[in-house]
Amino acid sequence: MVSPPQIHLFPGLVPISNSAMSLLSVPDTRKTTESGENETLEYAVSAMQGYRPSMEDAHAAVLNLNASPATSFFGVYDGHGGPAVSKYCARHLHNELRKHQQFRDDPRAALERTFLRMDEKMRERKAGWELCKYGGNEQWTDYKHATRFVRFLPICAKPPYEGPVMDGCTACVVLIRGNQIIVGNAGDSRCVLSRNNQAIALSTDFKPNLPAERERIENAGYHVAISEARGNIYRIDDGIAISRTIGDLRYKNNPELSPLQQALTAFPEVRSENITHDDQFLIIACDGIWDVMSSQEAVDFR
Template sequence: MFDPYTKTSSGKENGRIKYAASCMKGARLGMEDYHTAILELDGSDSTSFFGVFDGHGGYKVALYCSKQFHIELVNHPDYENDPRTAMKHVYFRIDETLRRSEKWKNFDSPPDPYPDPVKGNLLSRLKTAVSQIFKKYKGPQQEGTTACVALIRGNQIIVGNVGDSRCVLSRNGQAIDLSTDHKPNDPRERDRIEAAGGKVFQRDIPKFESGRRHGTVPGIHRVDGIIATSRALGDFKFKKNFFLTPARQRVTCNPDIRTENITDDTDFLLIASDGIWEVKTSEEVVSYVNKRLQSGTDPIVVCERLLDWCMLSLDNSTVILVQFKRDGGSCPEPSCRLFRANNPTATDIRSSHSCPRSQAKTTDTPSTSGGSKDDTKSVFDYDEE
């Protein structure tokens, strides 16, 4: 069990990319955020994968997706030649797997340390087979997850999203949303929900002043008054109309896919769960991060400070910050790019100036209050060689 507001952070780099990630349990009972960071997805140093999965109703669907999404993506037949189409299909494939199989329920359970002699006898196996025949598996009914992922291949970023986690690109200091928050009160989402027989409304919540209750205020918009995101993996309670295609259900797994190029004026990519976006805009977050990177603050510290800055959301929060190196491993800092722009004959930034990161006089060090990444269920960082 996590204590509230403890963080777990990590970071790695190769010749192309440097990333930092941090997650923090908020005031909720459990930690349901997971993330995935893979520098070399398919054995190639030109391809990386990052994803944030914000669970609701439990953590196991989010855990399963954080461990499985990139595997399904690489194994898809269109991955090599059409990764955009492959990514879209993976959302539907994972949702169908959740509907058909209970594998997601025990994805983090260790194997039995000792064999059970009763398990293997004929009577036991017969009972198990009969129970499976008559058991009607329905999939996770009110448990699901958002899934905001980014595949980086060469100079191209392909972003897929369902739910209200968000991916933002900083270009010349300006925020560019690469995903859309799927909220039930969005007109496009509301139309689909109502066409599928659902409703969107707000439930009143108590209002407190000086420790005493003073009436109520409208809560957030929810599908059928229950779920606060209009797209998700799982949540089959809201996908029961079999006469409709999956893309037309009240809650759908149909993702938005967007492609963006990495250009010389690209600062960084940031993916975060809605614990950040509930209290800050994309513009505020991009400005906050840019200022600290330019001052030489370590990227892990930047992520941890960002979580602290958004603590008022009280939600579990996760952020991944991705910086793009240039010139075969040069510093990704904006001031380094500025130096190169003003010195077009420089052949290697590293040999032509002193990186501001190494000059920074800061006493900030990454937090270790949440333990190492191996000690927590809220972080999964893969670095496949």
């Protein structure tokens, strides 16, 4: 068997030009770094808050997600509107994937269903207890206060719960299983393979102006246009600048449309690639990398 490449994860590296929120005047350049290895591969993770007021991104690295078949899992979750959804996914998505009945025999189907399942889970009231602990925006602050009030006064009605309406995250995850790399991606984080020093993209950056994405968004009743006031990039109704996310339920509430037809969808693109002797390493990173470096530049920098 060919040895899998090294894995490098970069959540939380954010350029100053790509934030819609108020920015810090001086970036927080403290980095959190960790690494690990097993008998077949090794990985390293590095994250930095940058100009954001708080750290909204998260990751998961599970060397031994499953014993039979032996599977490793790596995921980068780029949060927006707060850290609640990214932290929730980092804690739960790989566990939901492992529990899926098709995980062993059909990882593609398992990934597709698990990404959609994360939206379903967060619509359930019991997810709100965890999400509001992560906080990050007014919705979760208010919900935490309301649930605390009910706890002390049980006669009060439970507060309304809508799930993560104003916040979400991208998700780019990788399974290493035997001689295969399996990538699931929803959003504009990216997975890049270095093969013989050449960058090979294993995911698509899902932006609103991609023809198929734009068609789905406009069919759902939304508008895609360049926002001059917000970075001269394509946005949906002058809001979000990506076309696939987990969370952001305000874009997914049309009862006449399936989850795959909503303006935003959590449905991932899934690709697989066989590992060869020329493969060196993988990079999984949020758009904070890809907004300032090409895939080849990132490979060359390594």
